[in-house]
Amino acid sequence: MNTGSYIMERVSNAVFVILLVLFMFLSANAEDDAGRAYYKQGVFAYEDGDYGDAEKNLKKALESDFQNPFYNYFLGKTYLKTEQYQDAERYLDLVRTINPNIPGFQYDWAFLNYQTGKYSQAAEFFKEIAKNNPSDALAHYHAGMSLYKEKHYGRALKYLVKSAQLSPVVRTNAYYHAGVCLWNTGSVRQAVEKFEYVRDHADTEELKANAMNWLQTAETETPAKIAKPYSLYLKIGYQYDGNVRLEPLDMDMYADEDDSAFEGYVSGTYNFINRRDVQTGIGYSHCQTWHNELSKYDLTGSIIRLYTTCRFEPLTFGLTYTPSFFQVDSESYLRRHQLKPEVTWKASENFFTRVSYNYYYNDYSDSDAFPDNDARDGYTNAVSLDAYYSILNKKAYLFGGMGYEANSASRSDESYDQISMKMGLYFKLPWAFDFNLTGKYYDKKYDEKRDDSKYFGSISLSRRLYYDWLGMLAEFDYTKNDSNIERYEYDRKVMGLSLTASF
Template sequence: MRKILCFVWTALFLLMIALPVYAEEDPGRAYYDFGVFAYEDGKYDAAENHFATAIGFNPDNPFYRHYMGRTYLKTERYDKAEEHLSKAISLNPDIPGLQYDMGMLFYKTENYAKAADFFVRAAREDANNVLAHYYAGLNLMKAQNCKDAAGYFVTAAQKSPTIGGNGYYYAGLCYQKAEDFDTAIQMFEKVKQDPNAEKLKENADKWIEAIKAKQKALTPYSLYLKLGRRYDSNVTLDPIDSDRYSDKKDWNTVLYFSGRYDLFKGKNYTFGAGYSHYQSWYDSLNEYDLTGSIFNVYAMWHLSPVTLGFSYQPSYYWLDMDSYLRQHRFTPEVTWLINAQLTARFSYTYADNGYLGDETRTGHANEISADLYYKMWDGKAYLFGGLGYEDNCASWEQSYSQIRTLLGISVNLPFELTAVVSGNYFAKNYAHADSIFLKERNDDKYVGSVSLSRKVYEDWLGILAEVSFTKNRSDISVYEYEKNMITLSLTASY
């Protein structure tokens, strides 16, 4: 006990000796210390008074200036904060935290380029300063320097679980803006894996979908392949001849391929060419085996929010390896992005039809159509509908007019499933009386379909199940029929 008392008295004696010397060296130091204590306790008025007294004794002390600037920063008096912080940095730029505080000052006053410079210096000064990295990224992003910002967000996210999801989310935004789409998707996937980023996961999913759609739009080519097995309860020659039905059921193998390539692509225009091929092989009814080759030359002019398009499609069809139909289609169209949810498409098609085995059906057709697409539930579903009118001019008996309607919905379901339900109605009225039945023919056709699809490997390989029902009613009974089709296909797209 005596040793402890001796130590205390000795310490007090030394302190009493040192205080006058210390006061002679810098009489403002004590006020500075009192100011720091008040600042840390959140008593900014008291802190300001103490720092003002300290600066009065020594106006060129960078530490006094620094803390006075920090105090004004806390009380949002940014002009005074800049005065004192700038003075401090001119006297001693190496004071720990000074670069960070200068960055925060310019961030608060929305001078993001200057703020970014100081936060970058602060991050270099202290590699473990997570907030310096985060704010460096945030201000670089706000200053439109997303390329450099992304790295700081990633570093902050890696160093702090608290910042994790938020940092990766902003990094994803930056990589997306810099058009580094693959890395952007990786960042958003990290957000989805972060248990502390529940509020950001839905937005991350939306960005992944949007980026993939943009990647697809920017890719100069696309490929699609569909191979499936189909049960058909009443084999017909749809889509080129719905009147020819067999009244027999059969299984068939269906192959469909399409590809296109943008030959010339600028900021506001696209010009390209494509090819599609359709093939069906019936197990028994070989006379209904259909082959179709469709070429496509297209051009688009993007005049936001409107896109003007034109396509020319020469095609040729074979029935059981015999030539059946030669067709040329010319289609100008207008697509209008009305708002973020609603898109409209208007088109006109002129078709020149040459039936090689039936001259009575050879002629031409004019068709106008309007279609609408409406996104719902944050893009998880969309409604679509359409209305069209066709005037087909051929021989006396084969000329007709037809109204087409369409209504459907596509919905994203759990387990990465997509369901599409649609219905079509066709009202077909022939211009003249049938030569055999001696009466004008009027048909009503109803088509309902449901499909369910899912990706099975990454984003390019999928499986597709389709069910459809068709009923054709006619005032000439021989043209009435029903059919059901069930198809299971493997799809590949790139």
């Protein structure tokens, strides 16, 4: 072979290789252009809700580049939208390996885990998204719902409430499930508030019906957290008394001196029988006051209760025996035994009434402060009728009652007949405040030519603090007694601020 022929052959081979490479490059570019065109058509179809056309175009796009993360991502989103979760996981898992930083991928991956029942993994993904984007209402909502599905009610609660605060779109659904979380963690009153909101603002009749079912359950059935056989109430506070009474229980004689005092109160019950239709148990209460200056009028009370109630809807029958012991300045003042049968009639969902009879046996003790106290020994018979009516979807109720009391004492001037009446209003205010207003009137006639008319008014405002069991209570009481004997006339103002705890 001569030199010229050899050179021509080499040139021909080089040209062929170049043409082949150029052809392959142009073909690849053509395929890429076609893939991108199919991808764009697939995205447009997805955005328009035409998921069948989106699937077809995205699959054609993948034929040109089967590892393109964007092509795989939108095909996975399409399958996620059409609830073909196995196919969605296949393509989204490939994206997670190739390029998990595509905007929106982390949310879709978390949502896929949620939809396939992998709630623990979904919760962690959504929590991370919510942490990185605190204003993402849906991330908070699904983080809460994932924890809710796992029955982590306490942890779910904060995410559900936050999502409701961030977006009105998810608010009613979020508050509904937050209510269930509160119910299952024992915060029943807060749960009822959430269900009441959902009942009044639900987007669908189904959600409204579910909320109303929970509210009915709160009234007619006792959840496990309430059905516990015990209860405990604590109260400690400070009060100003504008006219300290000399006889702590009967409120007949006053010092015409003001003073301030600390007060403490604890009460607990335990049910030996703890069924919805029958409850039988024992209770104990202890109260104590410590005056700053008039310490000789410090009161101590110890009260025991033995009780039973039986429900035969719409009637409830109750019987209570209460022995109690009181001391003034650490000296015995009164030993009392009380027997109280009662019947409650639930006339409707909004109205019920109660009739009760009380028998008291009173044994007073003489002391240096009360040398003739035993002249009050005797017994008392009393009957009362009370009624309660709820209004404003049970956010408030009106109550009233009347009673008659006959007291027979060893000394005739301590015996009397009394008629009493009361009226009041309880109202749930915004921001978890409770308002209570009560007025009472007593007409008391003694055997020894003494007639008294007593007027009593009370107003209180309370609110929970941070926890459902912790609260603060502010109170103001006013009493005025008119008598045909001047020495028994008085008025009295008491203001108090207390911290309370209920378990």
